Amino acid sequence: MLPEIEKLLVLQDRDRNIRALKNELKVAPLERVESEERLAAATRQLDAVKLKAKEIEVEKKKLELEAQSKRDMIAKFQTQKFQTRKNEEFQAFNNEITRYEGEIRTVEDRELELMDDAEKMKATVAATEQQTKAVKAQVERQLADIAAKIDAVAAQLTELETERAGLTAGLDEDLLDTFDRLFAGKGEAVVALEHETCTGCHMKVTTQTVVKVKGQREIVHCEQCGRILYRGE
Numbered sequence: 001m002l003p004e005i006e007k008l009l010v011l012q013d014r015d016r017n018i019r020a021l022k023n024e025l026k027v028a029p030l031e032r033v034e035s036e037e038r039l040a041a042a043t044r045q046l047d048a049v050k051l052k053a054k055e056i057e058v059e060k061k062k063l064e065l066e067a068q069s070k071r072d073m074i075a076k077f078q079t080q081k082f083q084t085r086k087n088e089e090f091q092a093f094n095n096e097i098t099r100y101e102g103e104i105r106t107v108e109d110r111e112l113e114l115m116d117d118a119e120k121m122k123a124t125v126a127a128t129e130q131q132t133k134a135v136k137a138q139v140e141r142q143l144a145d146i147a148a149k150i151d152a153v154a155a156q157l158t159e160l161e162t163e164r165a166g167l168t169a170g171l172d173e174d175l176l177d178t179f180d181r182l183f184a185g186k187g188e189a190v191v192a193l194e195h196e197t198c199t200g201c202h203m204k205v206t207t208q209t210v211v212k213v214k215g216q217r218e219i220v221h222c223e224q225c226g227r228i229l230y231r232g233e
């Protein structure tokens with residue numbers, strides 16, 4: 001094998017790793033955002049449940065006050081009805097008292113329902129708090145893992161890039177430019193010629209190209225895709 005091809009194959013191997021690491025670095029912040037979003041969603045859910053519980057308490061309080069003011073009215077009517085001497089007034093007070101008593105029963109029924117709802121919401125809030133706590137712990141672990149991964153990948157990348165710089169030393173500049181352009185544009189720059197076919201574009205090459213590749217005396221390109229060819233099987 002041509003020494004240049006050997007060097008380019010090593011270089012290509014490192015460049016593949018560099019590309020994979022750079023991709024990991026690009027994806028990591030997205031993973032972080034995803035984790036943070038999960039926690040934000042769990043927190044929003046908890047806030048909503050707590051708000052609902054609070055609304056129930058507020059309505060319960062309102063109904064308690066309503067029932068109390070109706071009881072106060074009844075007490076007032078009870079006093080007033082014994083102060084009147086007119087029969088129809090006495091009856092009118094009694095009617096009002098009966099009406100208020102009916103209203104109080106309705107309010108108290110609703111209060112009982114709300115007490116039931118409040119109990120259920122209390123359990124829901126407790127369960128949601130537990131869930132949110134679990135999600136928070138999980139997300140914190142994920143974020144720590146992501147941060148550690150970013151550090152490790154960045155360190156590996158620095159190491160590989162230093163190694164790559166050493167590998168390019170002594171290589172012809174034009175050849176290196178061609179290699180870089182092919183690698184960036186086509187994903188692979190140096191590919192094997194197998195059964196007279198370029199394994200980069202899967203096209204058959206000319207007999208002349210096959211002879212040149214087999215001769216291993218010069219850099220030969222696939223005439224279809226331009227990739228650098230080396231002798232495969």
Ligand SMILES: [Zn+2]
Binds near residue numbers: 225
């Ligand atoms: Zn090709």
